[in-house]
Amino acid sequence: MLRVEGAVVRFGDRRALDHVDLEVGPGETIAVLGPSGSGKTTLLRAVAGLQRLGEGCIRWGDDDLAGVAAHERHFGLMFQEYALFPHRDVAGNVEFGLRMTSSDRAARARRVDEVLDLVGLAGFRTRRVASLSGGEQQRVALARALAVSPRLLMLDEPLGALDRVWRRRLLTEIRAILDRAALPALYVTHDHEEAFAIATRVAIMRAGRVVQVGAPAEVWRAPVDAWTATFLGFGPIVAAEVRNGLVHTPWGSIECRVNPAARAVEAVVRPDGARIDDAGPIHATVVRAMFTGARVELAAVAESGPPLIVVVAPHDAPAVGDRVRLSIDPDALLVYPDRAD
Amino acid sequence: MRVGRAGRIAQVAVPLGFLALFFGWPLGAIFAHSLRAGAIADVVTDPFLRRVAWFTLWQAVLSTILTLAVGLPAAYAVARYEFPGRRAFRAFVTVPFVLPTVVVSTAFLALLGSDGPLAFLHWRPGVAPMLIAHVFFNVAVVVRTVGGFWANLDRRREEAARMLGASRRRAFVHVTLPLLAPSIIAAASIVFLFTFTSFGVALLLAGPAHATLEVEIYRQAVDVPDLQTAAALALAQIVAVLAVMFALARAQERRAVAQRLVGAADAARRPRGREKIVVGGILAGTTLFLGTPLAVLAWRSLHVGGRWSIGSYRALGTSASTSTLFVSPWAAVRNSVEFAAIATLIALVVGGLAAVAIAARPGRATRTMDAFLMLPLGTSAVTVGFGFLLATENAPRSIANSPLLVPIAHAVVAIPFVVRAVVPVLRSIDPRLRDAATMLGAGPRRVWREVDLPIVARAFAVAAGFCAAVSLGEFGATLFIARPDWPTVPIAIQRFLGKPGQIYFDQALAMSVILMVLTGVVVFAIERVRVRELGEL
Structure with missing residues (x-):
């Protein structure tokens, strides 16, 4: 499905992505795991189309996405700290993507109800986003990304700002939602417990490179090098x-x-x-x-x-x-x- | 914002062109006149003009000190305590600041005049009413600037000092006061500049014996008339104001300390025990001080010959008032509203374009442009008006007499406020919001429409309200530019005040109330948008 081939992104002299290869298969969740500054977010932004590649390419099936603008890729992205629209209420946020493609008001409202239900926020439609707790905002962001039925979901440190209890609960819920929709996903985090819990495969990044890819148990059993072992x-x-x-x-x-x-x-x-x-x-x-x-x-x-x-x-x-x-x-x-x- | 090449050029060219033509050229005309025939040397050596300069300086210093004395307690009460009507109080304190100078002057004339409630003080006219009026105007600056900052100071720092053994007073003097210093300096410098360039209040309340530089520029330019001396005075004032602004900005920078600010709600609590008396006293005193002149103005306008009557308002339609103004007073109201609408439109377009350019491309070039656009703030209204007068001296009659010059001058004064209101909001838009919209399928234009526009629209609404208020009350510049048959309400009030006779004073009162209500409506609209969506500006 998604294939990243030899991706390079340069910021000045620094290579934020340094020949990254990565593949996400149907229904697979890849956790991109690495310390801050290792290029995880840049990788997501490159896949999203928000960041231009210096070299390499990103493919969906057989299509090269180089000429496809970010808003035409049909990928969902859940941002770090959510980036909810402060000037819209919960329903307005969730409906945003639907409004871009559909003019059928009733169908949109049904879909909004459906996804709010899915993330456990039925009845929150008219709440202002600023009045929500961190966990609730996180769910709105997830609902907003899911509403348009993207073909790939990307999550950037989605649980970063939450406390421990919420993290556990939402992790389980995200896993369940991804399974139910059989949705391929890229999940960026710096927390290895989170990565192991959510992923079918883990890709460990260091200084712009992917140093190891494997099933969580496999990565845990045999980290590829001393640095990775320390990082875990x-x-x-x-x-x-x-x-x-x-x-x-x-x-x-x-x-x-x-x-x-x-x-x-x-x-x-x-x-x-x-x-x-x-x-x-x-x-x-x-x-x-x-x-x-x-x-x-x-x-x-x-x-x-x-x-x-x-x-x-x-x-x-x-x-x-x-x-x-x-x-x-x-x-x-x-x-x-x-x-x- | 993504715009084409033509759009990018317009963003820079329109604001710079507008200001070059309507601010740079008038200012240049003042320069040119002041450089002729040694006018500056005459001004500097003239003992009378030196007395004017000295008076201008000391009354501004005294006004600033008095304003701090009245404003700081109110800032303290509003920042540190939660009480019923707190928001209403804050809005109320702001009202005088946006009221036109002529309205406030008229209110004090009504208060202190021969049949006013405070007539026994025999203060009219003189320095005391002028100083009180300055305080009345500028209390809002202190409450807003210092109070806004104080409300967000982390109270726990004071508590930490208390835990380390400092008394309440010591904790205040050694911890809170130094942290507040930058905001106090900022407020004081604004008040100083406003009172240093005071025109309407000085002209109408201080009396002929006490002229500020502003009044003297006007007198020299219009009454004497000696354009060279007026121009030299204007130049001297510009230099003095810029020097003060620069020095104060430096002082503020040196004092500024990076600190963690908390939400205002965390720092305020209900007063307890003796605090109730102190806070209650501060609130009552401030309310009385600010409310009385306005209440007396309204009450006197509805009282003719000791009885309730709307006679003063009725008289506005009579031929006596029309002959004073050359037109009906209601025409002046219509002029004011139309000028305000045009000035607001111009200021929003010019200032808005500039704001977009400045926010989109941070760098040296836009910082310079930003600074250039702020120049009108450091230039008094009288200087702007006088510059217009000089610049159009040799222009064709159709331009020199155009009523459009009035709203253009108002826009020059208002543009800095638009830029200041819009740039921070544009800059504060989280770029990830645009990315989020993109990921949900919005193309570039759609992103601007769905994300940028709704957020900036509120800043524009606030700016529009402010422009309208500025234009409605503008007096100093208008006095130079307005054609006799196109007066605005402030000009009409000034003409009524200049005529001897109770009937004219009554009409000045009525016109002042009308202008107060017009401005009040606009300010109320700003306050609603501001409180709900933007917080303190």
Whole structure:
């Protein structure tokens, strides 16, 4: 369906997009994940037609969209902080796109009711947008983008300004709406939990490039490089050496399940990789325990190396100061070529 | 806005051309006259004119101090406290500011005159009524400028000072006052400039012994007449005003502190305990001060020979009044309304084009254009009128006598307000709104119509109301330009006031009330649009 091929966008000397390739299949949701300034929004704007490409092309099926103006692409875009029209009420915002194409007032009103119903805002028609809460504005923006039945929906940090409870709820709802409409979507976010929850595939961006594309579980299991692992919150990263099929880390030697090209490597334990194991080889002391509700994150100091992070259930969490024995799952030990090389 | 090449040229050429012709040329004429025959040297050395300059300066300083003394408490009450009728009070405080100078002067004459309620003060005419009238006019500037800023100051900063052990008074002096300083300086400089170039009030209330520069320019140009001296005085005044504006702008810049502002609602609360007495006293005092002259004006206009009567209004149709004005007073009303409509139209077109050009292309060139368009603000109305007089001196009669010169001069005065009202709104439109409309299928023209236009329309409505109010009340420039048989209402009032006899004074009162009502309607319309859609300007 949507294909981005070798897209380049330059702002002065800087490349906001640097030869980006990306594909969105039918009914697929691609989460574009990256830190701020990595080019996510530029990518959306380029696909939308609001930003001209320096090189490369964007195709819909077999059509090159270079000559198609933004307002003729039939793509929906939900803006960061929503960009609702302050001079129109809720219905006026949602109806806007319909008015561009249809003069049938009754049909438009029906469609407005339909989408407001879909996002759970039935009865909000005449409310002023300024009087809405953040979550409600977000739904209006979503309804406005959906009303015209776009062939592709793009969402730019749609949950950015909301609090945690709202984020969860709306994430579930957006997922459900996208599924029901079998609508292909590009979802931009800097939050990996959000990206993993919404996406069929995740595209990780860094400095204008797409560095990894894959299913959420796949990306989580094996981030492509040390930078990506850090970006996903893995850590700490330590210098290690691969010898005789073993990775020699400050925490001890662990079986190497990958085939690194170099001897000097950087190693990082995935958050699910270290666990309390009464027969484990690592002796450590718990120095910090962070209670987050369903789980507790421990920091445990071994004889050498930085503290290891261990996630446990609250009911069998040791106390700070306790001595514990740990083991590291060889499959969860990620090894990358040393960046200094 | 997306427009063709011709449109882009028009956006720049029309405003610059208009101002060059109707502002630059008259100003040039003043320059040319003042440079002849050592007029400037004569002006600077003339002891009488030096006294005029000195008087102009000290009365402006005193007026400014008095205005701050009256306006700051009101600004405090309105910014910090929530009370019933708060919005109405704010609107009410603004009324005097937009009232025509002749109306206010007439009101004070009615108040202080021989059979007015305050006749026992024997203040008429003199410096005191003029100063009070200046305060009356400019309280709005302080309440709006300082109060608007004060209302958005984060109250928690004061509370932080209190928590650190500062008393209420110390917290105010050491925290709030320094933060307010830029807005106080801004308000004071505006008041100073207004009172420094005071014309109508000075002419009608101060009496012949106390002339401001403005009055003296008029006297020299029309009564004496000595055009060279008048031109030299006008030039001296322009230089003085520009110097003051520049110095004050610098002072304000130095004082400005970036700070977080909060919504006005967060900073205001209901007064408690003793505050009720203080706030109530401030509100009552301000209301009494501002309301009394207007109430007395209305009451006196409906009182003839000690009885309720509409005789003063009836007399407007008689031959006695017609012979004073050469036309019927009702014709003056019609002139005023028509001139206001034409002036508003011109100012909106010229100022609107300029605003679009300035907002669309930020940069050095448009900043220069912006500054050039603000010049009429620093030029007094008398200077504009006098410049018109000089510029059309040698013009064909058909141009020199054209009634159209009046609304054109009004437009020159009003254009800066249009630009100031529209540019910020145009700039404030979130570009993503245009993108959002595009993504929903709107082409470029449709985007302008659906997004830009509805948002800017309100700014234009506010600007239009302001232009109309300016034009309706304009006195200084009109006095030079209006043909005797095409008087506006302010000119008619001035002529009535100039005739001895109670019957003429009664008619001046009636005309003043009519002008007050006309202006009031326009201002009320602005206030409604402004409060609902734009907040403080």
